[in-house]
Amino acid sequence: xxxxxxxxxxxxxxxxxxxxxxxxxxxxxxxxxxxxxxxxxxxxxxxxxxxxxxxxxxxxxxxxxxxxxxxxxxxxxxxxxxxxxxxxxxxxxxxxxxxxxxxxxxxxxxxxxxxxxxxxxxxxxxxxxxxxxxxxxxxxxxxxxxxxxxxxxxxxxxxxxxxxxxxxxxxxxxxxxxxxxxxxxxxxxxxxxxxxxxxxxxxxxxxxxxxxxxxxxxxxxxxxxxxxxxxxxxxxxxxxxxxxxxxxxxxxxxxxxxxxxxxxxxxxxxxxxxxxxxxxxxxxxxxxxxxxxxxxxxxxxxxxxxxxxxxxxxxxxxxxxxxxxxxxxxxxxxxxxxxxxxxxxxxxxxxxxxxxxxxxxxxxxxxxxxxxxxxxxxxxxxxxxxxxxxxxxxxxxxxxxxxxxxxxxxxxxxxxxxxxxxxxxxxxxxxxxxxxxxxxxxxxxxxxxxxxxxxxxxxxx
Ligand code: TRP
Numbered sequence: 001x002x003x004x005x006x007x008x009x010x011x012x013x014x015x016x017x018x019x020x021x022x023x024x025x026x027x028x029x030x031x032x033x034x035x036x037x038x039x040x041x042x043x044x045x046x047x048x049x050x051x052x053x054x055x056x057x058x059x060x061x062x063x064x065x066x067x068x069x070x071x072x073x074x075x076x077x078x079x080x081x082x083x084x085x086x087x088x089x090x091x092x093x094x095x096x097x098x099x100x101x102x103x104x105x106x107x108x109x110x111x112x113x114x115x116x117x118x119x120x121x122x123x124x125x126x127x128x129x130x131x132x133x134x135x136x137x138x139x140x141x142x143x144x145x146x147x148x149x150x151x152x153x154x155x156x157x158x159x160x161x162x163x164x165x166x167x168x169x170x171x172x173x174x175x176x177x178x179x180x181x182x183x184x185x186x187x188x189x190x191x192x193x194x195x196x197x198x199x200x201x202x203x204x205x206x207x208x209x210x211x212x213x214x215x216x217x218x219x220x221x222x223x224x225x226x227x228x229x230x231x232x233x234x235x236x237x238x239x240x241x242x243x244x245x246x247x248x249x250x251x252x253x254x255x256x257x258x259x260x261x262x263x264x265x266x267x268x269x270x271x272x273x274x275x276x277x278x279x280x281x282x283x284x285x286x287x288x289x290x291x292x293x294x295x296x297x298x299x300x301x302x303x304x305x306x307x308x309x310x311x312x313x314x315x316x317x318x319x320x321x322x323x324x325x326x327x328x329x330x331x332x333x334x335x336x337x338x339x340x341x342x343x344x345x346x347x348x349x350x351x352x353x354x355x356x357x358x359x360x361x362x363x364x365x366x367x368x369x370x371x372x373x374x375x376x377x378x379x380x381x382x383x384x385x386x387x388x389x390x391x392x393x394x395x396x397x398x399x400x401x402x403x404x405x406x407x408x409x410x411x412x413x414x415x416x417x418x419x420x421x422x423x424x425x426x427x428x429x430x431x432x433x434x435x436x437x438x439x440x441x442x443x444x445x446x447x448x449x450x451x452x453x454x455x456x457x458x459x460x461x
Pocket of ligand 1: 025026027029030031104229230232233234235237324325327328398
C-alpha cells in the first residue's frame with residue numbers, strides 16, 4: 001500500500017488562526033448547552049469551583065501535553081504515538097481517541113441538530129407568548145418526534161463535512177477566524193440582558209456562592225468530565241491541531257489563552273442562563289439536556305427586541321457547535337488520510353457518513369418507540385443511546401485518554417524532547433517548566449485516577 005506523503009501536510013497559516021481554531025474547538029455546545037445543565041444538576045457554585053480547579057490543575061497541563069505530542073510528531077493522533085514510541089503500544093491511546101471522536105460526534109450532532117430547529121422556530125416566531133410548560137412540551141415533542149430531528153442532524157453533519165473537506169488553512173482556519181469574534185460579542189449582549197432581569201441576583205448567587213453540602217462523588221467526576229469535554233482534551237483533537245501549529249509558536253501561551261477563553265465563555269453562559277431561571281422560577285435541578293432550549297425562549301420573550309436577540313443567539317450556538325464539530329471530525333479524517341492514505345475528500349465522506357449512522361440512533365433514542373423497547377422503566381433512569389454515549393465520552397473515555405497522555409509526556413517522551421518542544425529548542429524561556437513536568441508526572445495522573453475511581457464507585461474515602 002502506498003504511504004501518505006507527509007511533506008504535503010497542511011498547517012495553520014497564522015497565529016490568530018491557531019488560537020481561533022483551537023478556541024473554536026474548545027468553545028462549543030459544551031460551554032453553552034452542557035455547562036449550564038450539568039452545573040445546574042450538580043448544585044451550581046460548588047460545581048463551578050471544582051470545575052475551575054480542574055481546568056487549572058489538570059486541563060491546562062493535559063492541553064499543553066497534547067499540543068506537545070502533536071507538534072513534536074507532526075502526525076494525526078494515532079500516528080503521533082506510533083512515530084514517537086514505535087515499538088510500544090501507545091498508539092492504542094491514539095486509537096481510543098479515534099473511537100471517542102465517533103461517540104462524541106454521534107451525540108453532539110444530535111444537539112447540533114436541535115440548534116437548527118431552534119433557529120427555525122426563532123425565525124418563524126414560534127415561541128412568542130408561550131409559557132414555561134408550553135415551551136417544555138414543544139421541545140419534548142420535537143426531540144421525541146422521529147424524523148425531524150434526524151433531518152436537522154444530517155444537515156449539520158453535512159455542513160461540518162463541507163468545511164473539513166476544504167482542509168486546514170482554507171477550511172477550518174478561515175471559518176474560525178470570522179466566526180469566533182462574532183460569538184463573543186453576542187454572548188456578552190445576552191449576559192447584560194439576563195442580569196438586568198428582576199430577581200437575577202438569586203441566579204448569580206446560585207452560580208457563584210458554593211454550597212458544599214451539594215457535592216457527591218459523582219459531582220466531582222462530572223466536573224472533571226465537563227472540564228475535559230469543554231477544553232476538547234483527552235481524545236487527540238489538540239494533538240491533531242498541535243500538529244498543524246508552526247514550530248515558531250509559543251505553545252504554553254496558546255494553551256493558557258485557549259483555556260482561559262473557554263472557561264470565560266462557560267461562565268458567561270452560566271451568567272446568561274441562571275439569573276433567567278431564577279427570574280422565571282424554573283428549578284435548577286430539573287434542568288436536563290433541554291435546559292437552554294426550554295429556558296432561553298422565555299427570557300427572550302420577556303425582553304424588548306427579544307426576537308432579534310434570539311436570532312443572534314441561535315446563530316451563536318450554531319457557529320460555536322460548527323467550529324467544534326469540525327475539530328472532532330478532523331481527528332478521524334487526519335487518521336484516515338495519513339494512516340490509511342485515503343484522499344482528504346474520500347476520508348471526509350467516509351468518516352462523516354459512518355458517524356451519521358451512529359448519530360441517527362442517538363437522535364432516535366429520545367423517541368417513544370425507542371424508549372418503549374430500550375427503557376423498560378421510564379423515569380427510573382435514562383438508558384437512551386444518547387445518554388450512554390454522552391456519559392461514556394465525557395466521564396470515561398476523555399479522563400482515560402487524558403490520563404495516558406500526561407503519563408506519556410511525563411514518563412515516556414523524554415525530558416529533553418518535552419523541553420525542546422515547549423521552549424522551541426531553547427528559544428523561549430518557560431519559567432514554569434519544572435512545575436509542568438511535576439504535574440504531568442505525578443499530580444495530574446494521580447488526581448485523574450482518584451476522581452475517576454471514586455466517581456465510578458470503585459474506591460471510597
Ligand atoms: N469542546 C467542545 C465543546 O465544548 C466539544 C469538543 C470538540 C470536544 N472537540 C472535542 C470534546 C474533543 C471532547 C474532545 O463543545
